[in-house]
Amino acid sequence: MKRGTLIALGAFAVLLVLVLATRERQVSVGVHKLELPKLDKAQVTALELTGARNVTLRKEGEGWIVADPGKPDAKYAADENLVTSAIDALREVRNPDFVSDRAERLAEYELDDAKGLKLKVIQSGGPAVELVLGKASKNGGAYLRKAGSNDVFVHQGRLDWTVRKELKDWRKRRIVALEMDKLAQLTVRSKDGESVTLKAGANPDEWSLAEGTQTPAGFRFSSQAAQQLALQLASLHAQDFLEGDAAADSATGLGEAHDSVEAQLKDGKKVVVHLGRQPDTKDGSGTVAVRVEGDAQVYQLPQYAAAQLRKRLVDFRDLSLLRFDPQKVTKLKLQAGGKEVLVVKEGQSWKIVEPRKLPDGFELEPSQVDMQLAWLRSLRADRLVEGQVSDGQAGLASPAALVEVSVEAGPDQTLRLGKEAPGVANGGKELYARSTIDALTYAVDEGVRARLAQGLELFKRRPQPSFAGAGGQMQGLDSLPPEVRKQLEAQLRAAQ
Known part of the structure; x- marks a missing residue:
């Protein structure tokens, strides 16, 4: 390389270093920046x-x-x-x-x-x-x-x-700060004088009634209902705050007989929440005044939230209709709407025994059997029907719907649905129900019978969704890059 070229390159390099060294200072001249003190x-x-x-x-x-x-x-x-x-x-x-x-x-x-x-x-x-x-x-x-x-x-x-x-x-809207694992017991007291004490167990689902609690014949206690009350109390947040005359006991109802919930902790401390007068609204709107013992502030709760704290013994009744381990079920029979389905477990797979002749193209989806068993196990009645109701009066001698569950090394369980049960408060429709879980009569939503009446449809394999549009291409993928779209289309087709 010629000497003149080397000199030129050297000079260029020196100029470049000078430009880089002074560039930040030069471009910063006249630039507006927001500089704030360091915040710790x-x-x-x-x-x-x-x-x-x-x-x-x-x-x-x-x-x-x-x-x-x-x-x-x-x-x-x-x-x-x-x-x-x-x-x-x-x-x-x-x-x-x-x-x-x-x-x-x-x-x-x-x-x-x-x-x-x-x-x-x-x-x-x-x-x-x-x-x-x-x-x-x-x-x-x-x-x-x-x-x-x-x-x-x-x-x-x-x-x-x-x-x-x-x-x-x-303002802080959390009304009480409770840790679930620190709870020892809950006591709900009604304005009518009824008091119910619930004891916490070693695990969240092991609540029990206090020893000596008087219960009606056939009463089954719901630990889940007790746990829901504890969760509601522990997560209580105010919608708003009351001040001045609006917070006076005469205005809120806290100066008269009222409902309350008391939480006792394992260390002996107590938290008592007092619930004010319930608003006279048919649609459940409005708010309820709430005060925590030892706190002068009066809070406002939505009426629906306060209603979840106003409990009586009857609210802790277990309304489940069937109790079984889905993994141990060997046979499931459903009858409703003139249709009958009998599904039997053979080894680790399910087989439809009734009807003997299946519709053309019908294919059983085993996971649907598991889904129906899970639904039946979680099924709850809407309410207990008071008084004695015979099978004939309830229409249970010739039930409108029937469920039979056979369990390995256990007794068969049966659920029968009968005629329409009167006394529905919300204008809906309920049916009489009775199961082998106890001898009592319950009312369930009519939708249970409607679901059982689907018969084979409950166990049918559902077709894979089609993504094909005009020209055989999958719709909804047009915005993706071509290569990504092709790969996704291939994966979706392979899964069909």
């Missing part, structure tokens, strides 16, 4: 919102409280998760897009003193972080600026909606 999440002690919102959040002990700056003495427990989310969202503000530095445009972005939401985050041993948040951008995100600066940026993250909340929206 563990050291944050307060968040102050002023302007479009007026809320103060302050750390006290291990928790957070929220208050109106104009009424600092009226403070409430804050939802710590919401505070943490807001701090995390602020830490995510990095390199937002610059929009403008003209002061006269701040009002346009709602970043002026009249409409801006001012956020100040105070941290112990460090500088405060101060921002002003404006309106939403047309292209997503929200406008913001650093307090004291006219530089406007648009941030695409979640900061704006995590902090733009009214005072009550910051």
Whole structure:
């Protein structure tokens, strides 16, 4: 290589190094950046919102409280998760897009003193972080600026909606904090004076009635119903809060006889939830006042949530109609609507014995047998029919539907459905039902008979969905890349 060429290449290399070394400094001239003080999440002690919102959040002990700056003495427990989310969202503000530095445009972005939401985050041993948040951008995100600066940026993250909340929206709505494995017992008391105590077992599904509880003849206790009550109590969240005259005992019904639920923990502590007057609404709407013993705050629950806590002994009745291990079933017989199906297990496979002649093209799907057994095992009556009802009165001598389940090394189980049972409150239709699980008479939804009347259709192999469209191509895949589409089409065809 000629000496002149080498010299030129060397000079070029030197120039390139100089350009690279000075490029960042040169392009940074005149560039607007949002630079915020470093935020240490563990050291944050307060968040102050002023302007479009007026809320103060302050750390006290291990928790957070929220208050109106104009009424600092009226403070409430804050939802710590919401505070943490807001701090995390602020830490995510990095390199937002610059929009403008003209002061006269701040009002346009709602970043002026009249409409801006001012956020100040105070941290112990460090500088405060101060921002002003404006309106939403047309292209997503929200406008913001650093307090004291006219530089406007648009941030695409979640900061704006995590902090733009009214005072009550910051409040802690979890009414009680219970850990399921710490529960020892539950006691439900009705305003009529009835009291029922439930004892927790070693496992979640091992609840029992307290020793000595008087139960009606034939009563079967539902551990599942007790567990559902415990779960509802442990996850209780307020819909809203009552203050002033609206929270008075005379207005809520908490000053008169009312329902309550008491949870006793294994360490001896108790949590008592008092339920106020039930609203007089036919559609189940409205709210119920709730107070926790030792807490002056009165909460509001939706009526349907409060109803799940208003329990009586009858609500813990086991309404299951069949009880068997699906893995040990050897025979299943269904009769309804003039149709009969008998399915027998041979080895590890199922075979249809009745009807002897199957429709042309019919193919048994074994998994459908397992599905029907699971459904029958989970079947629950709607209610217990009070009083004595004979087979003739209930139409059970010649049942409208019949289920027979044979179990290995166990007695056969039978379920019979009869005539329509009167007394349905919601305008639906129920049928009398009786099974070998006990001697009582129940009412079940008419839909049970309708399902059993499907007969063979319950066990039929379902055709694979067709993906073929015009020209034999599979529909819905047009947007995929050609190679990906071809591979997916081949896999779907192979599975058919």
